[in-house]
Amino acid sequence: MEHTLEKRYPVNPKDYKLYEEIGEGVSATVYRALCIPLNEIVAIKVLDLEKCNSDLDGIRREVHTMSLIDHPNLLWALCSFTTGHSLWIVMPYMAGGSCLHIMKSAYPEGFEEPVIATLLREVLKALVYLHAHGHIHRDVKAGNILIDSDGAVKLADFGVSASMFDAGDRQRSRNTFVGTPCWMAPEVMQQLHGYDFKADIWSFGITALELAHGHAPFSKYPPMKVLLMTLQNAPPGLDYERDKRFSKSFKEMVAACLVKDPKKRPTSEKLLKHQFFKNARSYDYLARTILDGFASLGERFRVLKTKEADLLVENKALYEDKEQLSQKEYIRGISAWNFNLEDLKSQAALIHDYDDVPNAEDRDGSRNQRNSNGVVGLSPERMSSEMASNSIASSGQEDGFNDLHDLKSSLASFPIKPLQALKGCFDIGEDDEDVNSPNRKGVNQSGSEPFVIKSSRAMEQDASRNECENSGQSSSLLHQVIPEHKKFLSGPLIPDNALSPKKVTGNGDREFPQPKFQSEHNYSGPLLYRQRRETNSPSPEDASEGAVVRRGRFKVTSAELSPKGPTNCILNPVTGGSTNPASLNLSPSAVLPSLQCILQQNTIQRVRLFLHVLSHVIEIASLETSSVFDDFQQEEIVRLIKHLEQTSGKLGDFTEVGINDLLQIAHSSSREKELQFRVLQLQQSIGNLVEELQRQKMKNAQLEKQLNALANSKE
Numbered sequence: 102m103e104h105t106l107e108k109r110y111p112v113n114p115k116d117y118k119l120y121e122e123i124g125e126g127v128s129a130t131v132y133r134a135l136c137i138p139l140n141e142i143v144a145i146k147v148l149d150l151e152k153c154n155s156d157l158d159g160i161r162r163e164v165h166t167m168s169l170i171d172h173p174n175l176l177w178a179l180c181s182f183t184t185g186h187s188l189w190i191v192m193p194y195m196a197g198g199s200c201l202h203i204m205k206s207a208y209p210e211g212f213e214e215p216v217i218a219t220l221l222r223e224v225l226k227a228l229v230y231l232h233a234h235g236h237i238h239r240d241v242k243a244g245n246i247l248i249d250s251d252g253a254v255k256l257a258d259f260g261v262s263a264s265m266f267d268a269g270d271r272q273r274s275r276n277t278f279v280g281t282p283c284w285m286a287p288e289v290m291q292q293l294h295g296y297d298f299k300a301d302i303w304s305f306g307i308t309a310l311e312l313a314h315g316h317a318p319f320s321k322y323p324p325m326k327v328l329l330m331t332l333q334n335a336p337p338g339l340d341y342e343r344d345k346r347f348s349k350s351f352k353e354m355v356a357a358c359l360v361k362d363p364k365k366r367p368t369s370e371k372l373l374k375h376q377f378f379k380n381a382r383s384y385d386y387l388a389r390t391i392l393d394g395f396a397s398l399g400e401r402f403r404v405l406k407t408k409e410a411d412l413l414v415e416n417k418a419l420y421e422d423k424e425q426l427s428q429k430e431y432i433r434g435i436s437a438w439n440f441n442l443e444d445l446k447s448q449a450a451l452i453h454d455y456d457d458v459p460n461a462e463d464r465d466g467s468r469n470q471r472n473s474n475g476v477v478g479l480s481p482e483r484m485s486s487e488m489a490s491n492s493i494a495s496s497g498q499e500d501g502f503n504d505l506h507d508l509k510s511s512l513a514s515f516p517i518k519p520l521q522a523l524k525g526c527f528d529i530g531e532d533d534e535d536v537n538s539p540n541r542k543g544v545n546q547s548g549s550e551p552f553v554i555k556s557s558r559a560m561e562q563d564a565s566r567n568e569c570e571n572s573g574q575s576s577s578l579l580h581q582v583i584p585e586h587k588k589f590l591s592g593p594l595i596p597d598n599a600l601s602p603k604k605v606t607g608n609g610d611r612e613f614p615q616p617k618f619q620s621e622h623n624y625s626g627p628l629l630y631r632q633r634r635e636t637n638s639p640s641p642e643d644a645s646e647g648a649v650v651r652r653g654r655f656k657v658t659s660a661e662l663s664p665k666g667p668t669n670c671i672l673n674p675v676t677g678g679s680t681n682p683a684s685l686n687l688s689p690s691a692v693l694p695s696l697q698c699i700l701q702q703n704t705i706q707r708v709r710l711f712l713h714v715l716s717h718v719i720e721i722a723s724l725e726t727s728s729v730f731d732d733f734q735q736e737e738i739v740r741l742i743k744h745l746e747q748t749s750g751k752l753g754d755f756t757e758v759g760i761n762d763l764l765q766i767a768h769s770s771s772r773e774k775e776l777q778f779r780v781l782q783l784q785q786s787i788g789n790l791v792e793e794l795q796r797q798k799m800k801n802a803q804l805e806k807q808l809n810a811l812a813n814s815k816e
């Protein structure tokens with residue numbers, strides 16, 4: 102590789118003089134530094150390996166990829182080595198800093214179109230190269246687009262990149278939920294069929310919006326909400342009204358990237374030919390425009406940090422109560438996925454008021470929420486608000502922003518530490534690699550060591566070694582510095598009963614008998630249910646919670662990689678059934694008996710609940726699966742509903758109990774249902790015993806009477 106062969110960068114920390122801090126990551130601090138022997142300014146990313154014990158594989162991948170790449174638009178590593186507990190990655194110094202920093206410092210509402218086109222074209226060239234070489238970047242965002250003083254643009258941060266050519270266990274990494282929630286493609290979140298290069302195209306589209314507005318869509322929401330909104334809402338985009346300042350071709354380019362079906366997204370190569378990039382200028386244009394008159398990177402970084410600290414103090418003064426403070430800041434939106442509350446607070450303090458302005462993309466989102474994937478798992482309060490924006494008549498203005506009003510109450514049930522809640526939802530398991538992987542060896546803390554930065558030939562060797570790794574052999578030096586056993590959360594993102602095929606027993610339509618309705622106030626679906634369960638009995642994994650503090654990224658490895666089909670079970674007002682109205686296999690033969698059954702039960706509350714759910718299902722079914730009911734059947738159902746409404750009193754406000762809440766109720770796993778069935782059986786036998794007892798009591802009473810009568814007659 103040319104750039105590494107040209108110069109030999111020393112691998113001894115003594116050969117570098119560290120200057121000011123220019124950036125900060127999760128477990129890394131980046132410094133401007135002088136390479137003394139070469140008299141060259143470089144940037145050094147210093148990673149504290151003790152802090153990174155949860156993601157050493159990511160680090161190894163980052164260094165490996167950085168050493169492999171050879172493209173002007175990708176940030177490569179000049180060399181790397183370990184010293185004590187730290188890993189130093191020496192990189193070219195990008196004096197402009199990241200686009201995110203630039204926006205935070207001077208362009209809070211985003212860049213002008215020619216700037217965006219120029220930046221994005223450079224990034225896209227990097228993606229074309231990466232994809233052609235079988236890599237997925239997986240973390241494309243403004244924070245990872247670095248600019249040099251001459252305007253040169255480089256895509257950085259390969260901590261979560263994956264190779265399409267990885268085999269075996271490493272192949273699993275493409276079924277891994279990894280990235281930063283706001284920028285993450287739906288298929289990455291869903292983990293249904295794995296994902297490919299197209300995930301980068303989605304993130305690229307989100308980055309385009311980020312550069313246009315100064316923040317990514319949904320960035321004001323907590324991560325769980327972001328995940329749900331990405332999955333449920335129509336893709337975000339540039340609004341034709343609000344984003345008038347942007348050209349049609351820009352809007353089209355963004356729309357082309359942000360298509361939910363990855364197959365319909367263009368490849369990076371094709372995208373590069375898009376009309377929009379004809380507006381791109383040469384990169385020195387960036388130096389003349391956005392970097393002109395800027396203070397040094399270190400100075401800007403210092404100012405931002407001071408601002409951050411000041412805002413934090415201000416916030417603290419405003420909200421004395423610690424709990425209130427954390428919640429407020431949560432509400433204000435943390436774009437990064439970060440489980441460290443203190444960090445969350447400081448990040449939140451940096452978010453400006455403009456973030457509270459409803460996003461066009463959010464508006465679009467709610468307007469199109471009828472395309473819902475039916476993902477459930479929200480808190481009741483949040484569900485109600487989702488439901489409100491789900492209503493057919495919902496106006497474009499009724500966007501996710503309105504949810505802010507509900508967020509305060511939703512926070513009561515939204516986990517302050519989402520990870521904990523997720524732990525309840527997902528199985529805990531190991532990441533991509535085997536528990537016995539050589540990666541899990543202890544730290545070699547002795548002195549500094551060169552850290553897998555090699556010539557291109559060495560890279561090829563590395564690649565083949567990688568295969569050895571897969572077969573369980575130790576290869577990379579990094580393996581010697583892995584401090585300890587790592588642990589990731591793993592499991593499907595979507596609660597299992599939302600996506601996994603249900604076990605159908607009996608006739609498949611009504612697989613379960615109908616146990617007594619437990620409580621009309623119990624709106625909890627699996628998420629809340631498991632949360633609660635976890636609160637009651639903390640799992641041993643809780644103790645390791647602190648191990649996952651990956652700001653800006655989220656990683657959950659699928660424990661179950663087999664594709665999961667939508668649930669097929671029928672809506673059941675009492676036991677619950679399908680969770681996904683859009684994918685419900687509705688048939689009149691299934692719905693009508695349920696209705697009749699409800700009629701027999703004659704419990705107003707239950708009737709109302711079921712009607713809510715059913716109306717919603719019918720709405721969706723008629724919109725999305727037009728041929729499910731024929732006219733007569735639809736009429737019949739409507740007639741029944743009307744009849745029920747009359748007999749059970751006015752249906753009332755749909756918002757009283759959110760439809761999504763009800764779907765949540767109707768949502769329990771087969772294990773839960775099995776247990777419910779057992780409970781029912783027990784209840785029945787208790788009932789029988791009670792009846793028997795009554796009979797015996799009556800017999801006793803009669804015998805007693807007879808005895809008394811006998812005694813009286815004798816007297």
Ligand SMILES: Nc1ncnc2c1ncn2[C@@H]1O[C@H](COP(=O)(O)OP(=O)(O)OP(=O)(O)O)[C@@H](O)[C@H]1O
Pocket residue numbers: 123124125126127128129131144146176192193194195196198199202244245247257258260652653654
């Ligand atoms: N070569 C460089 N030149 C100038 N600034 C840099 C360089 N590398 C990184 N930075 C700055 O440091 C910040 C943090 O670096 P980096 O993104 O590599 O850390 P990280 O731990 O991977 O962060 P995250 O996980 O949040 O993406 C960047 O956002 C950027 O502002």
